[in-house]
Amino acid sequence: MKLLLTDSGIKNASIKAALLDLLGKPISESTALCIPTAIYANPRGPFNAWQFVSGQDPDCAMTELGWKAVGLLELTALPSVDKDRWVPLVREADVLLVGGGDAIYLHHWMRESGLADLLPSLTETVWVGLSAGSMVMTPRIGEDFVGWKSPAGDDRTMGMVDFSIFPHVGHPSLPLNTMEAAEKWAAGIGGPAYAIDDQTAIKVIDGDVEVVSEGHWKRF
Template identity: 35%
Template structure:
């Protein structure tokens, strides 16, 4: 399985080079599918979503598909995932994204598709693989409001691949409170490992190997 888990998409050449290497062929010879599902649960201006989509589209794919996980037949969603070489899942509300996957019975088919495809996550799209995407972690991390905004009190991890949790946007100007002190407070109360990554960083997973691709700052708190 090849996962490139970013905070803010393919913002720099190191991240784009990592994707080229994982894909193993030119972008112009590959299909990509963009999943914006997490974004629809976020209120306000969505210029960040358009910027991410345009950045990805600008890489010059053979086919650029956009796929919403809700409201379509399950098999249609899975067929569209299987048509892609790269599955890019965008940011927004990670709990809405997780509930869309589990609620529509997509988890097993999604994982099966990723066995032979490259996955790129942005923010929420990078957070859904943890065993610790739970009500407990929402309280620990400080994200409970994002869960309660959905009228929900619980969430089921759709995949549960890793014991570590990923928290994006360290030192981001869009989240000025997310400094080293903020990360330290979370790490002090967390009973699970946490990756904190900034907007120029990705956690890369290739089979059983986990490493970091970065032109910025990050920290791992085991």
């Protein structure tokens, strides 16, 4: 699977160019499925889910980029329907657009829905994460970001990359997300980690990691 792990979606020309490189074709010729599941564990989740799905979130460009077609993949619904109703559609999609919210909640439903088991076979699919949608692909998120409590009771996530992510550095509405706070967080992670702002993304292909940024970031 090809990964574009963003802080806040496709925020600038550099991140968009990275997306186009991963897709290998124009956005207008690409089919997307959007996954809003993570946001339901947050306050005002249903309202924020609609913003993400409908492309009405002015700060996080994802579904409104001009895709050939966009479908909605709600992970909490998948265990109640036959896999032949959704697995072929996931395999056919060029990109999965995965919204923000609570990374532990998202990880839980990726496992429960069966999507996690499907991911290793999606070698040409592009995963575009936004905040929690990016953090969920890391080995762990750190206790600072644990909100919803998983049955396992820890902060572990998918581990499809070998580094963790501290998002939203310097965001005006998140005064605690400073680079100093990120450094303290990273000290407890026990592995490689990146702090990124909303103008930064991390591109991963076959284990090769590239930071794409028009903003501020730091590797720990």
